[in-house]
Each structure stands twice: as C-alpha cells, then as structure tokens.
Amino acid sequence: MSNWIYEFENQVHHRGRAVAIVHDGRSFTYDELNRSASSFAHWLREIGAGRVATYLTNCYEFYVVQFGTVKAGAVSVATNYMFGEETLRYVLQDSSADVLVVAEKDLAxxxxAAAGTNVRYLVTLDGPGNDQVTSLRQVLTDYPEHIVSMPKDDGDLFNVTYTSGTTGTPKGVMKTHRNIGAHVSNLVHAWKLTPESRWLCAGPVYHTSGLESSSLPVLAAGGSVISLRWKPDAFFEHVDRYRPDAAYIAGAMIVDIADYEHPERYDLSSLRFVIAGGAPMPARAYQKILDRYEFTVCERLGMTEAGIIFVDRVGRPGSYEPRDELPGHRIGSCGSPLYNQTQFRLVDPVTNDVRSVGEGELQVRGDSVFAGYLNMPERTKQSFTDDGWFISGDIVRIEDDHVWHLGRRDEIIISGGENVSPRSVEKVVESHPAVVEAVAFPLPHERWGQEVCVAVVLQPDATVTADELLDFCKTGGGLAKYEVPKQVFITDDLPRTPTQSVPRAKLTQRYATATKEPA
Structure with a gap:
C-alpha cells in the first residue's frame, strides 16, 4: 500500500453505503465522508493552500479535514490540542501553515496564536463565517462533492506531526505517503482487519496512535471507526451501544477502565481486545483488567517517527485469543516485531556492538520510518546512522521474539556506575496493591552520582507510608541492590506533557532539595 488515500477511495467505491465514522450519536458512511472531504479539497485548491493545520479534539470533522487535505494535494499539520497558545504559535510559524481549523470555542x-504567522485562513467547524473566519459548514454546502484526488509521488509529504517537546521545542515529524502506506499496511496485516472490524478510537486523533495507528488502518480495510472524546462513562456506553470488537486508548485511560465502579451495568461482550499506548501501563491496572474483564489488553511499542514496531497480534479476523492461550506470550512485554516492512536491530550504547536479541538501543529502518524533522537538518542527520538506521533512543530487551521497553537512553539512571532502567523499578513499585502509578527518576548523589527515587500516586483510601514502600522494594520485588529506590515521594500531582507522559526531569527538579545526606 503506497498511497493511503487511493485505498480509502477504493473502499468508497466498493462500500460507499457502509458506516465509516460514528461520532456523537451520528453515523457517517464512506460516501458521506468522501463527499465532504472532496468539498473541502475543492476549497483548498481554490485558495491555493499548501499546509493545513488542525487544532481539534476527536470529532467527525477532523477526518473530513484530514482526508480533504490529502485529496487536495496539500500537507496536513497535526497540532496537539493540549498545546498552549505560545506553543501553537511556534508550530504555526515552523510549519508555515496557511490554514488553521478550530472549533468555535477555541477561535479567540x-x-x-495565528497573528503574525503565515496563516491566511481561519476555519471554524461550528460557527458562522465572516470576513475574518471561514465556516467549514458553509464550505461543505457551497463546493462540489466530487473531485479527483491530486496524484502524489510516494516520496511527497503526507503530514507533519509535532511531538510534545518533552526535551525542549516541539519537533515536526515529516512523513511521506510511502511512510503512511507502509505503516497502515503493517497494521492491517498484524491486526487482521476486515470490513467487519469496528474499532472504538478513544485515543486523541491528533496523535500518531489515534490517526495513523488505528483510524487509517481500519478505514483502509473498510471497517468502522467509532470516535470518542474520552470520558470513562462514555467509553462503556459506546461499547454497549455500538458493539466494537476492539478499542484504542492512550495514557491513563487504562487506569480509568481498570477502576471503573460499575462495569457490570454494560454489555461488553463484543469487545475482544483493548490496545493501550502512549505511556507504560501500570502493573496494578493491567492485572486488575485481566481479573475483572473478559477482553484482553494488547500492548505495543512505537514512536511518532516510525509508527508501531512491536505489537501483540490477533488470532483470527474479528477476534483475539485470550492471553493465557497465546503460545509463548510474555505478559508485560510490548509484543513481537512487525517484520513486514520494518527492520530493527539492537546496538550497545557503549560498545556499539550490533545484536538482534538481548538488551540495547533500538534502531529501525524501513518504509514506515519518517523522512526527517522539519527545519532541523542537523537534528535529522544526528538521528540516523550513515546507512539509514533511525536511532530511536529507546532501550529495550528482546527475548524469544518478544520485546520489553526499559526506558529512554537519556532517562537511564546511572548509580555507582550501574545502569538502572526506570521502567524496571516502576513495575515493582506498581505491583504494590496501594499504588496507582509510579515514576522513577534520578536525584544527584555525592558518592554514587545519581540515586534512584520514585514518585508514587496511591489509591484514594491507601494508608501505606513511603518507608513501607521502600521496604517492599527491598524484599518483595526482585530488584538488584543498586536498583532499589533510596527515596519514595508520595504525591497526587504528577507533571504531565501534552501526550500525558510524565517528564522525569520535572520530578528531578521538584524534589532536588529533598536529597538525603550522602550515605
């Protein structure tokens, strides 16, 4: 699959009356979605738009704008809805977007944010148009519903997705039609998607995971996407009402599902598996879901720059084998490799030795790997080896064709010369029944360089103390002596990035003054 939009139009031709998108109680067929996207594409061509930015949450119009942009031969710019005004302004300037699409409530x-940038047209979804603002509703009424998609070479840009910028300024990740087509093809095959597939997309569609890793593969296969703005009640109501066979969620949503008070009020029998991504899954939440529900949690490992690389696989179309019946599956792993169009290898961060199993920094190569960072030629050059391998920065361990994510290379804690994976520590702490979430981070230590510390969020009624959690780590978790946390900080306020991950550096800054005297 080299050009996704042609695959979508093939589904329009063969399954025009089938439901493509469900959102906010309304169903939209492939024909309806295609006609609306074509009208928007007509308008984009008329104004000569080159790059179209969206500042939207999950909604039907998001898909109209995305597909219309591609049909017009323009480039989509996905901005994170959690970005503040200053970050949004930077993204608009960096991307040279000339169109910005927003909801009426975000117009001011x-x-x-758009003042002084290249933006020529502000488009509102649900408000009236005037001499300063274009109404999407009016565009879809006034412009023709049929258009021939602008032919694009595989190497032309499909979109630019901005990362959350946890280490500084957000980076614009450029992906071509070839990149998107390869990634979508990988996932259609891995998850055995068919026209009968019905996926509930609760993860943000402005993320790679919500659009490229769930919505686009399902629509390429002729299935239906049930779009949802996250609320725990809405998740269970949508499963009961629309009968999806799979759901794609992100971040802390998995905890909401695990702790939901009355799931027995809903018929969840259609749901075979839930794919979790965007942040490591707390061990307690994972086990609680296995204990409370019939569906399976499907884990994966991916990145904005290359899409999903490792994933749990479904057994047969429309179903997922129970986890305890999957031969050789390793609970807690991120699945096994997608071999179709992506190569991977492990590289020792110190010796640069290359291996295919064991522990090392993950490097990937293939058609799904991005084209580079927008306006950052030096950063792009530093991110690839001379022979084209993308240096991910992720430290992983591979055994028996399964992968475990150990952390980011720049997040590895080095204590007394020993490397400590934050995720290994977090899994042990999160296995305590009183712990909801744990995040390991370093604090400076005069003798050891760094010491391992953990910030912990507890269950609402938990009474466990920091010292008791330290004792638990020493005796019950199987951690090496140098991995055992030296300090535990109990909090109900973990810092979050726009993608809902926790920046460890922020915790180091927060608790730096709490460092103990050298031992």
Missing part, C-alpha cells in the same frame, strides 16, 4: 485563542 487561535486568532491570537
């Missing part, structure tokens, strides 16, 4: 902020 969008106008302010």
């Amino acid at each position: 902020e969008a106008k302010s």
Whole structure:
C-alpha cells in the first residue's frame, strides 16, 4: 500500500453505503465522508493552500479535514490540542501553515496564536463565517462533492506531526505517503482487519496512535471507526451501544477502565481486545483488567517517527485469543516485531556492538520510518546512522521474539556506575496493591552520582507510608541492590506533557532539595 488515500477511495467505491465514522450519536458512511472531504479539497485548491493545520479534539470533522487535505494535494499539520497558545504559535510559524481549523470555542485563542504567522485562513467547524473566519459548514454546502484526488509521488509529504517537546521545542515529524502506506499496511496485516472490524478510537486523533495507528488502518480495510472524546462513562456506553470488537486508548485511560465502579451495568461482550499506548501501563491496572474483564489488553511499542514496531497480534479476523492461550506470550512485554516492512536491530550504547536479541538501543529502518524533522537538518542527520538506521533512543530487551521497553537512553539512571532502567523499578513499585502509578527518576548523589527515587500516586483510601514502600522494594520485588529506590515521594500531582507522559526531569527538579545526606 503506497498511497493511503487511493485505498480509502477504493473502499468508497466498493462500500460507499457502509458506516465509516460514528461520532456523537451520528453515523457517517464512506460516501458521506468522501463527499465532504472532496468539498473541502475543492476549497483548498481554490485558495491555493499548501499546509493545513488542525487544532481539534476527536470529532467527525477532523477526518473530513484530514482526508480533504490529502485529496487536495496539500500537507496536513497535526497540532496537539493540549498545546498552549505560545506553543501553537511556534508550530504555526515552523510549519508555515496557511490554514488553521478550530472549533468555535477555541477561535479567540487561535486568532491570537495565528497573528503574525503565515496563516491566511481561519476555519471554524461550528460557527458562522465572516470576513475574518471561514465556516467549514458553509464550505461543505457551497463546493462540489466530487473531485479527483491530486496524484502524489510516494516520496511527497503526507503530514507533519509535532511531538510534545518533552526535551525542549516541539519537533515536526515529516512523513511521506510511502511512510503512511507502509505503516497502515503493517497494521492491517498484524491486526487482521476486515470490513467487519469496528474499532472504538478513544485515543486523541491528533496523535500518531489515534490517526495513523488505528483510524487509517481500519478505514483502509473498510471497517468502522467509532470516535470518542474520552470520558470513562462514555467509553462503556459506546461499547454497549455500538458493539466494537476492539478499542484504542492512550495514557491513563487504562487506569480509568481498570477502576471503573460499575462495569457490570454494560454489555461488553463484543469487545475482544483493548490496545493501550502512549505511556507504560501500570502493573496494578493491567492485572486488575485481566481479573475483572473478559477482553484482553494488547500492548505495543512505537514512536511518532516510525509508527508501531512491536505489537501483540490477533488470532483470527474479528477476534483475539485470550492471553493465557497465546503460545509463548510474555505478559508485560510490548509484543513481537512487525517484520513486514520494518527492520530493527539492537546496538550497545557503549560498545556499539550490533545484536538482534538481548538488551540495547533500538534502531529501525524501513518504509514506515519518517523522512526527517522539519527545519532541523542537523537534528535529522544526528538521528540516523550513515546507512539509514533511525536511532530511536529507546532501550529495550528482546527475548524469544518478544520485546520489553526499559526506558529512554537519556532517562537511564546511572548509580555507582550501574545502569538502572526506570521502567524496571516502576513495575515493582506498581505491583504494590496501594499504588496507582509510579515514576522513577534520578536525584544527584555525592558518592554514587545519581540515586534512584520514585514518585508514587496511591489509591484514594491507601494508608501505606513511603518507608513501607521502600521496604517492599527491598524484599518483595526482585530488584538488584543498586536498583532499589533510596527515596519514595508520595504525591497526587504528577507533571504531565501534552501526550500525558510524565517528564522525569520535572520530578528531578521538584524534589532536588529533598536529597538525603550522602550515605
């Protein structure tokens, strides 16, 4: 699959009356989605748009704008809805977007962010148009519903997705039509998607996971996407009402599902598996879901720059084998490799030795790997080896064709010369029944360089103390002596990035003054 939009139009031709998108109680067929996207594409061509930015949460119109942009031969710019005004302004300037699409309630902020940038047209989804703002509703009424998609070479840009910028300024990840087509093809095969597939997409569609790793593969296969703005009640109501066979969620949503008070009020029998991504899954939440529900949790490992690399696989179309019946499956792993169009290898961060199993920094190569960072030629050059391998920065362990994510290379804690994986520590702490979430981070230590510390969020009624959690880590978790946390900080306020991950550096800054005297 080299060009996704042609695959979508093939489904329009063969399954035009089938439901493509469900959102907010309304169902939209492939024909309806295609006609609306074509009208928007007509308008984009008329104004000569080159790059179209969206500042939207999950909604039907997001898909209209995305597909219309591609049909017009323009480039989509996905901005994170959690970005503040200053970050949004930077993204608009960096991307040279000339169109910005927003909801009416965000119009004032969008106008302010767009001032002084290349944006020529502000488009509102649900408000009236005027001499300063274009109404999407009016565009879809006034412009023709049929258009021939602009032919694009495989190497032309499909979109630019901005990362959350946990280490500084957000980076614009450029992906071509070839990149998107390869990634979508990988996942259609791995998850055995068919026209009968019905996926509930609760993860943000402005993320790679919500659009490229769930919505696009399902639509390429002729299935249906049930779009949802996250609320725990809405998740269970949508499963009961729309009968999806799979759901794609992100971040802390898995904890909401695990702790939901009355799941027995809903018929969840259609749901075979839930794919979790965006942040490591707390061990307690994982086990609680296995204990409370019939569906399986499907884990994966991916990145904005290369899509999903490792994933749990489904057994047969429309179903997922129970986890305890999957031969050789390793609970807690991120699945096994997608061999179709992606190569991977492990490289020792110190010796640069290359291996295919064991522990090392993950490097990937293939058609799904991005084209580079927008306006960052030096950063792009530093991110690839001379022979084209993308240096991910992820430290992983591979055994028996399964992968475990140990952390980021720049997040590995080095204590007394020993490397400590934050995720290994977190899994032990999160196995305590009183712990909801744990995040390991380093604090400076005069003798050891760094010491391992953990910030912990507890269950609402938990009474466990920090010292008791330290004792638990020493005696019950199987950690090496140098991995055992030296300090535990109990909090109900973990810092979050726009993608809902926890930046460890922020915790180091927060608790730096709490460092103990050298031992």
